Amino acid sequence: NFMLTQPHSVSESPGKTVTISCTRSSGNIASNYVQWYQQRPGSSPTTVIYEDHHRPSGVPDRFSGSIDISSNSASLTISGLKTEDEADYYCQSYDGRGVFGGGTKLTVL
């Protein structure tokens, strides 16, 4: 089975843009959908991106997802950062077994 590797933490200022990467260890990143989940402290996860780039209703278009085959990675980009975006973000994929990345703590300061 493959692994998904994320940076442990990232930080950026309000109003700026941040990108969180998720690198697949083996197999093609495009072979299976990639999702991104947001988890604020003390709360359950919520979906911000599913099936590589789709946003659930209610998720602002400041959140976008993409796939880069050349680096075998997926990315979550959040533009116009707000303090409420501060949370843990997890990437996830599935090939008959679910796989989560280790999570990235986003600090907006």
Add this chain to the structure above:
Amino acid sequence: QVQLVESGGGVVQPGGSLRLSCAASGFTFSTFGMHWVRQAPGKGLEWVAVISYDGSNKYYADSLKGRFTISRDNSKNTLYLQMNSLRAEDTAVYYCGKDTGITMLRGAFDYWGQGTLVTVSS
């Protein structure tokens, strides 16, 4: 609106059993696959198991070694997780999640429940 409500968590001794439930509403439960995911205290998310819309296909994390069983009752709009031979390392919040695929598994979650805490301790 879609709602997923887990229940059945609690404190159990090592070696004991517990059955979790996830009551679903706001969508046609019988046409979507469902997942269980857990999160140990202070740790990341760990995928546990998935069941297809009709219950005919079930897949588990290798680490569970046959101790857990996922099932569903479409007449009751409810998902279950039977957990046996529980260990201290099974202590976690357990979440259910709805798959995005209609009558097929896509392995993507669009909705999550609020979670139920399982504590394995003597």
